[in-house]
Amino acid sequence: xxxxxxxxxxxxxxxxxxxxxxxxxxxxxxxxxxxxxxxxxxxxxxxxxxxxxxxxxxxxxxxxxxxxxxxxxxxxxxxxxxxxxxxxxxxxxxxxxxxxxxxxxxxxxxxxxxxxxxxxxxxxxxxxxxxxxxxxxxxxxxxxxxxxxxxxxxxxxxxxxxxxxxxxxxxxxxx
Numbered sequence: 001x002x003x004x005x006x007x008x009x010x011x012x013x014x015x016x017x018x019x020x021x022x023x024x025x026x027x028x029x030x031x032x033x034x035x036x037x038x039x040x041x042x043x044x045x046x047x048x049x050x051x052x053x054x055x056x057x058x059x060x061x062x063x064x065x066x067x068x069x070x071x072x073x074x075x076x077x078x079x080x081x082x083x084x085x086x087x088x089x090x091x092x093x094x095x096x097x098x099x100x101x102x103x104x105x106x107x108x109x110x111x112x113x114x115x116x117x118x119x120x121x122x123x124x125x126x127x128x129x130x131x132x133x134x135x136x137x138x139x140x141x142x143x144x145x146x147x148x149x150x151x152x153x154x155x156x157x158x159x160x161x162x163x164x165x166x167x168x169x170x171x172x173x174x175x
Contacts, residue, residue, distance in 0.1 A: 021062035094136040105146035
């Protein structure tokens with residue numbers, strides 16, 4: 001089995017820029033399997049992006065053309081899907097991605113204070129990753145728990161009724 005080959009040509013904000021991407025046999029097989037579930041190959045683009053992201057933690061620019069080639073659609077269409085969905089990461093993220101809800105419900109129940117507490121604790125702002133690559137902090141428009149705001153999601157775990165006081169203990173759960 002061939003493994004993903006990443007050629008690092010440059011660094012942008014401390015993250016490698018991928019100029020060459022070779023899809024692994026495992027990724028290729030998973031994506032090809034997804035194609036059988038859809039009448040139109042375009043519908044498999046989200047699954048394909050998620051498969052690449054699962055393996056690498058994000059979707060490198062160079063992977064977009066490979067995905068398009070494999071599923072038989074233009075790379076521009078894959079790019080459109082990748083940039084539309086906010087849970088497809090187009091640059092490297094930390095091991096733990098914190099998505100904090102900034103909807104009106106969370107805003108009214110303490111979003112600013114909780115976001116500020118997380119930012120202060122991690123010493124990063126929205127859209128940034130900690131120097132040790134442990135956390136990335138991102139805004140998200142809604143997590144569907146409006147009656148329990150403020151709300152954040154860390155990886156796949158939803159945390160409701162957040163308060164400034166419980167932020168340090170919450171973050172420490174994620175190594």
